[in-house]
Structures are given as structure tokens and as C-alpha cells.
Amino acid sequence: MKVALFALVLAVASAGAVAANGCRDDRVTVSGDWGRAAFTVTVADDAAERAQGLMFVESMPTTTGMLFVYDHPQRVAFWMKNTLIPLDMLFAGPEGEILHVHENAIPHDETPVPGGDGVQFVLEINAGLASRLGIAPGDVITHPAIGTTCATS
DSSP, X not given: OHHHHHHHHHHHHHHHHHHHTOOOTTEEEEEETTEEEEEEEEEEOSHHHHHHTTTTOOOOOTTEEEEEEXXXXXXXXXXXXXXXXXXXXXXXXXXXXXXXXXEEEOXXXXXXXXXXXXXXXXXXXXXXXXXXXXXXXXXXXXXXTSSSOOOOO
């Protein structure tokens, strides 16, 4: 537990350094009143990659996730079929503003998890991180696929 918490603190503390290095396709930054956190991500930007998602992944490092990218804002819903690890889902609009946070999605649960209307990006991270960091609607996700400028401070 202490190692995971240290890694989380390190990720939050190093987010400024990551941003200073410029935008990278394998990095997402989430910013809010609580501060900033950086995640290493795999990008799912086509139908096949989005359908596969994080299915069959047995574990995921604390500061890792998957960014789902859609061509345009739309109503989306996710499920956890064949997903082995619990996840937090951050649903964001076209400018990267988080519209909805779904915490602790249950592995193998086939119940749809609605993100709402106007969603163009979804960031999946390890369950519990959204709460521990204080991530909430109104916070902002930055990534090169999002039409916003990457954070620099």
C-alpha cells in the first residue's frame, strides 16, 4: 500500500515535469482544484480498440490507464464484460472537461455504465484513484487528441 501511495504522490508531483516536456500521445494529464496528475495511457481511437478496451488485463500500474477517443461528442455507455480489474471512468467532453465520474466499476459486470451526452473522451484508471485524488466533474483532461493546450505549470 505504501509503495502504491508513494507512486501516486510521485505521479502528482511529477505532472509538471511531464507537461514541461510537451504533449505526448502516451500521456494524459488530469487537472483540478486539487492539483494535477499524469497517467501513462494506451489510446483506443478506433472501433476495434474501443471494443477491446482493458478486457483481460490482469493488473495495471497505479499511474496507468486507457484513453478512449471518439470522432465526435456522443452518448456513450461502458460495461465491464471480461474486464478483470476494477476501474474508475472519467467521461469528458470535446474540450476535455470531465462531465461525469463513475467510480469503482465492478469487474465482469455487464450492466451499462452511462457517461451521459456529449462525451468524446473516456479515461479509465485504477479504481479508487478518482476519489483519492479528488477528481470531479469540471476538472480537465489534457492530451494531444483533445483540442486543448497541454498544461505547462
